[in-house]
Amino acid sequence: MDTAARPRLLVVASTFPASAGDGTPAFVRDLALEEAEAFDVLVLVPRVPEAAAEEADGALRVRRYAYFPRRWEALAHGAILENLRARRSLWLQVPSLFAAQWLATRRAMREFQPDAVHVHWIVPQGIVVRSLAGRVPMLVTTLGGDLYALNGGVMRRVKRWVLGRAAGVTVMNQDMAERVVELGAAPEGVSVEPMGADIGASSVDRVPRAPGEPLRLLLVGRLVEKKGVAVLLGALRTLPEGWQLTVVGDGPLRATLEAQARGLPVRFLGQQGRAALAEQYARADVVVAPSVIARNGDQDGLPVALLEAMLAGCAVVVSDLPGLADVAVDGAAAVVPSGDPAALADTIAQLIADDERVRQLGGAAPAAAERFAMPAVGARYRERLLALVQRGR
Numbered sequence: 001m002d003t004a005a006r007p008r009l010l011v012v013a014s015t016f017p018a019s020a021g022d023g024t025p026a027f028v029r030d031l032a033l034e035e036a037e038a039f040d041v042l043v044l045v046p047r048v049p050e051a052a053a054e055e056a057d058g059a060l061r062v063r064r065y066a067y068f069p070r071r072w073e074a075l076a077h078g079a080i081l082e083n084l085r086a087r088r089s090l091w092l093q094v095p096s097l098f099a100a101q102w103l104a105t106r107r108a109m110r111e112f113q114p115d116a117v118h119v120h121w122i123v124p125q126g127i128v129v130r131s132l133a134g135r136v137p138m139l140v141t142t143l144g145g146d147l148y149a150l151n152g153g154v155m156r157r158v159k160r161w162v163l164g165r166a167a168g169v170t171v172m173n174q175d176m177a178e179r180v181v182e183l184g185a186a187p188e189g190v191s192v193e194p195m196g197a198d199i200g201a202s203s204v205d206r207v208p209r210a211p212g213e214p215l216r217l218l219l220v221g222r223l224v225e226k227k228g229v230a231v232l233l234g235a236l237r238t239l240p241e242g243w244q245l246t247v248v249g250d251g252p253l254r255a256t257l258e259a260q261a262r263g264l265p266v267r268f269l270g271q272q273g274r275a276a277l278a279e280q281y282a283r284a285d286v287v288v289a290p291s292v293i294a295r296n297g298d299q300d301g302l303p304v305a306l307l308e309a310m311l312a313g314c315a316v317v318v319s320d321l322p323g324l325a326d327v328a329v330d331g332a333a334a335v336v337p338s339g340d341p342a343a344l345a346d347t348i349a350q351l352i353a354d355d356e357r358v359r360q361l362g363g364a365a366p367a368a369a370e371r372f373a374m375p376a377v378g379a380r381y382r383e384r385l386l387a388l389v390q391r392g393r
Helices: 027-035 080-086 088-112 122-132 153-165 174-182 229-237 254-260 274-283 304-311 341-353 355-372 374-392
Strands: 008-012 040-046 054-057 060-065 116-120 138-141 168-171 190-192 215-220 243-248 266-270 286-289 315-319 334-336
Touching (some): 027 040, 027 060, 116 122, 116 374, 122 138, 215 229, 215 274, 215 341, 243 274, 304 315, 355 374
Parallel strands (some): 215 243
C-alpha cells in the first residue's frame, strides 16, 4: 500500500509494555504491530514506570499520558479491576485516570485525525472514546473482565451506550458475543476474534522429560481469583509424588498462594519476559488453565498464554468455561469442570500415569491453535478495520 495513502488508526488501551519483552502482557502491542502493516498507528496508553512519554516502537508511535503524581501512580500498572480489588485506596485515582485519558484522547483525535479507532476494553477506554469519536468508526475489543464484571444497573447502561455506538465489536468467545448483543451491539457487527498468540515460543526446541522426572506442570497468568490457582493448588495437595508445578506471573494474590503451596513442589517465578516464558513452555509437559468465575463475575475470555502454550506443543488442561473449552477440538485439550479440585486432581493423576496421553494432547495442540496465531489474527483485524474505514468514507 502507498504509504502516502495509508489510513490512520488510533489504538486506545490500558495495558501495554514499558519495553518489548518486559513481561507485561503484550497482546495489544503485538496486534497493533500487525495493524501497522496497513495503517499509520498511534497507540495511546497510561503512563507506567520506566516508560518513555512518547516513543517509536517499531512501526508504532506510542504516547503515554500521566494521570496521577508519579510517586503514587499505580492504577494502570497491571489489571485495573484487580488493582482496585487489591487496594481500595486506588479508587482515588479513577477520576483522574478518566480525566487524563479524556484529555489525551481529545488531543490525539485533533492532532492525529484518525480514520478509525481501535478501543481495547469497554471500560474505561470505550467510555472515553465514545464521547469523542464523533463520526470516526470505532472498533471495540472486549477481553472479558470489563464485560463479565461491572454489571450493576448504571454500568450496564454505560456499556450499552458504548456498544450501541460501536461500528464493530470483537469478543473472545461465543458467550461474550451473545452478551454484547444483549447490551445493544449490532449483531452484524459482532465477531468472535480472540487476541493473537505470539508464535515465538513455537520456535524454541522442546526439552524432553528425563526418565523418572516428575510430570512438569506450568501455569501462566496474573495471580488473581479468576485464574483458579487456588483450585489447582488444592487439587495438587491431594496427589502423591510424580509432579512439579511452575507458576509464571504476579499479582495481588501471590503471597496468599505461596502460603497455600508451602511444602509442595511448586515454584513461583513471578513475571517473566517473552524469551524466558518461551523457555518455560519448552520445558513444560502440561499447561493448566483452571479458570473460575470470580466473586465479582469476572472470568477469562480466552487467555493468550493458553494459546501460546498450545502453539509451543504443550498438552493443556482447561476449565469448561466458554472460550477455554473451545480449544478442545480434535483431542487438543483435556477439559475439567471449573472450580472442581477433585476432578482436576483426577485428570492430572491420569496424565502422570499416561505419557502417551500427554504426547497425544501436545501433538494435537499446535494445529488446534494455529488459527489464533498472531499473523492470522492480525490479518483478520486489518481486514475488519479497513472495511470500517471504507464504509466510513
